[in-house]
Amino acid sequence: MAEALGSSSAEMDLDRPNLEEYLPTDSIQDSPKNLHLRDLLDISPTLTEAAGAIVDDSFTRCFKSNPPEPWNWNIYLFPLWCLGVVVRYGILFPLRVAVLAIGWIVFFSAFFPVHFLLKGYPKWRRKLERKLVEMMCSVFVASWTGVVKYHGPRPSTRPHQVFVANHTSMIDFIILEQMTAFAVIMQKHPGWVGFIQKTILESVGCIWFNRTESKDRGVVGRKLREHVQGVDNNPLLIFPEGTCVNNHYTVMFKKGAFELGCAVCPIAIKYNKIFVDAFWNSKKQSFTMHLVRLMTSWAVVCDVWYLEPQYLRPGETPIEFAERVRDMISARAGLKKVPWDGYLKYFRPSPKHTERKQQIFAESILRRLERK
């Protein structure tokens, strides 16, 4: 994934609600006393904030995957664990690869004929392609022995609605897709994932964006709106966090999905780390390695909750709407909220926040100066 670093890169206009509500603004106390040398020399509050950030910060915590507690430490547990490794890598993994391979073969041998032969019958073609994609996703889920429990009413295919979910890995999409053929908005990937994106996902309806292009947002916004209006289009699934988070926290939702003027149906996904941690740290491993890790574990266990559709309330801004839906999803899945934009993984924060702190400090000095 491309990493854009350094202050020379374009400043991201990170739209978010009032960050000052979350960050400490105690850089200067509001005291009516006169100004002394001590007040200017004492930079301890600012230094404390910086040191606090070095020691622990709420943003990096979102992308940390805690290694599981080892349990294979004694004389009988260790051989059991070794046996487990043999079974997982020697028996389960080849079996699963075989299942996946067969699944792909069946899928392609059905998909391409349908795609080309039924060109004249768009309705039938769309229906069949949807079913095929759903089937392929089920094969994927089976290939990592996915134990997925769905709660709530299944999504219906009708226009003027959009689905939003928290994001942990690209398998979120597969897990949801096996139940309903969603259209999705995705970052374009290289490699075999990109190939699949181009050929198959186009059939269910996909919108591409490019994180590094800031002008892209207007274009994408328009495409989203067009898609939502279309009667025959598959329901649109959006991951408003914009990046994969470790399933213990949620980062801020981008407002794009919430200003389309339609119903927003939240979906909460929570993975059980009992056998494997499903968090995909895209900086640390490729998607292939991530899949291999899943396929060499016993099972992937997760819960999916389809929550009640939400509408923009009168007087509510899209950002407030996004935060409200984020509250719902975080509460349902037991995730903590942090006030950071997920794109800070790739870009530096806007200098607006530093400027705000500077403004507070400067004004307090000037105020006390006037009092002398």
Added chain:
Amino acid sequence: MGNASSTLTQYDIEEVQEHCNYLFSQQEIVALYERFCQLDRNAKGFISADEFLSIPEFSLNPLSQRLLKMVDGLNFKDFVAFLSAFSAKASLQHKIERETQLPIIASKSVIFKVYDIDGKGQVTFKDLLEVLRDLTGSFMSEEQREHVLVWVLEEAGYTRNSSILLDDFVKVLSSPGLKMEVEVPVD
């Protein structure tokens, strides 16, 4: 990343603890090591400036550039020594003992070093102006900043051309005392 404490032996922990004047407990040093490994992405043995700046809270601190000069490229031992100025014990130490009896007070010496970034051993008017500029940005004019500094310096008995030493810092910041504490999250 794996289990961090398995690569840090008891000897290492004790060495680091001694280096920071026992201001951190052994558990805190282990926790700091995990944090160090998390920030040092390719296990180089030090954290680069870029990796510090990838912490959004640090990046938007007005003094981040000055602090970067102090922490960029530090190995783990020096990293802990730097942070020891912010340990709860450092503040407590100087609360129990009288300020004048402690040879160098860790927290005040960090503040001094942030001002005296080029390590001359004294803080000049130019240093004070630079830090004030970092803290106020474009919300105060240069004349206003100079005016404020000259005013508070003269009130405290210094002039514009005075050089301020560490002892002066200790004296000025002694009353009513300094609170500069950071908590190390220990699992």
